[in-house]
Amino acid sequence: MPWLQAHLEVEKSQAPLIELLFEQLGAISITLADAEDEPMLEPPPGAMPLWSHTRVTALFENSTDADDLRARIDRTLSRDNSQKLRLEILEDQAWERTWLEHFRPMQFGQRLWICPTGKQVTAPDATVIHLDPGLAFGTGTHPTTDLCLQWLDGASLKGRTVIDFGCGSGSGILAIAALKLGAARAIAMDHDPQALIATHNNAVQNA
The missing domain is CATH 3.30.70.260 (ACT domain)
Structure with a gap:
């Protein structure tokens, strides 16, 4: 309509x-x-x-x-x-799908990539976060999220605990990135219930 x-x-x-x-x-x-x-x-x-x-x-x-x-x-x-x-x-239109057509894999730092379903990252040493649009969705393109992702990519996270305070701005991207880059544990928190749902779903999607 x-x-x-x-x-x-x-x-x-x-x-x-x-x-x-x-x-x-x-x-x-x-x-x-x-x-x-x-x-x-x-x-x-x-x-x-x-x-x-x-x-x-x-x-x-x-x-x-x-x-x-x-x-x-x-x-x-x-x-x-x-x-x-x-x-x-x-x-x-199917607005989510229309928007997703313009969403391509994005690189942050040397290893970290955010990639939508159906797209591929060919870099051999890539650490890939799979994300699709949904509730409280963020892609990592916001300047502060971008900088944090780049910092995480270059940080020594092995065995560390990371806090993603206000995870809704990126639907848990920072917490998930930290775990994929070697952190032992990540705590994601937000006051918005939809942000927590989106973060949980993204965490499941990324194992």
Whole structure:
């Protein structure tokens, strides 16, 4: 089933109002993203900063009348904002599989690789972690996870105990990598139950 998707780029001060408007118009999901190229680094606890120019994207049921939606937005917003509205049809797909098609084996350090099901790593000395998308899924591409994986690859882990604190950001990647690289034991912890499910499943998949 296709979906109707609406995009509107606004100043950050207006983003909460646009988000509320889309909710009132029946949006089933709303996403806020960077409309330009303004990196957002780790904010302090409790802070929820927005980009100076924010793209607000709303997803509506396919039965939503696009002309009526545009007219209602026109009536509510100033002309400057409503003219920026972009509507498009988003065809439904097997989203996990579509995303996985672009996920290739990735190397971290000298030996460590993360590889999706159906792909192969041919390096003779490779230490391979097999991962597929799922709940609380992470691929290791986040800069901090990337650096930790590279560090683990070069560390002397034999007989060590490793703590993966906040394992949900990578679904247990760091704990699994440590064990595969020779650690005696790994403790993975997170406050998100889905993260623990994903970590457990990945641990089973990687024996």
